Amino acid sequence: MSDISTLPGTLDTVWQRLFDGVVNRTLPAHTPVLATTGPEGPEARMVVLRAVDRQAGTVEFYSDLRAEKVAQLQADPRATLLIWDAQALLQIRLRARFDVIAGDAAEPQWQALSPPSRTLYGGSPPPGAPLGTPADHCNGPDRAAFAVLRGRLDRIETLLLRPDHHRRAVFTAADGWLGGWRAP
């Protein structure tokens, strides 16, 4: 971990953990919780972190195009991503606006997926449909049902829990990611 006692070190720590989370399935950053606005209030679910670009300030996830979270992000692109590392006692909170990318624009990501992974997209019936038994569902693949969710970060917040005192920092795109400390 970078030097989390400074603001630049804290921001470096967040990005390093995001990068590591893409490739290492055992890390908390591999499976953030994505919170969105649904028709009946706030919604949340685990998503798998697929790509990170610090320069562009973006993160990527994949979804079945027919999943509720896609419709929710199309209706309101604002979202929060939450990573809780129980060992480091570190919470990372990312605020982002999401674009839903499908069809030809999602072809590079689709091509990079393994055949077994592709079967997760395009199952029948669509996600959320009632089933008599779990066996009544057939997996995909259906390339037309594959979507990339790309979030552009506008705010990063960290909270480090320590025995003496907790430590919170906030960084925003608007202030060039300089950041500042906040009361925990």
Next chain:
Amino acid sequence: MSDISTLPGTLDTVWQRLFDGVVNRTLPAHTPVLATTGPEGPEARMVVLRAVDRQAGTVEFYSDLRAEKVAQLQADPRATLLIWDAQALLQIRLRARFDVIAGDAAEPQWQALSPPSRTLYGGSPPPGAPLGTPADHCNGPDRAAFAVLRGRLDRIETLLLRPDHHRRAVFTAADGWLGGWRAP
């Protein structure tokens, strides 16, 4: 884990994990993610599960009364709680409406807290206030800043990831928690 291949067994599994999460700090259910609606879109943060009552269908968390999540729940009591168990590959999603309980009504919970735990409530300046350095914050306790967040569950959803096929179930208070299978 109860028999998660049946609907009643799945619901029992959820409640057992919630109960265990209250007392066992190492379990994912000890630290759900709470998603709420904020002024700038959906918000999420880790919270510590403090109490569970299956008969009443309630879960309890504690907060500083001045925290943003309290104001958000007072403005819109709808919330989603998300628990992701990376070992069992089990996601538990709870939808609830929250009451904020403070003052004399929160006295039993306050009395049950250890003195070190009480110092987390009522620090100065209040949560979220800008600080020059992290050391510029003083811990509480201040009993007046202690709040209990009690959520009444109206929907429970599980998603079990399996190599062959994923398995999703939804239970609602409206249908007496009978539940049904859904496409994953």
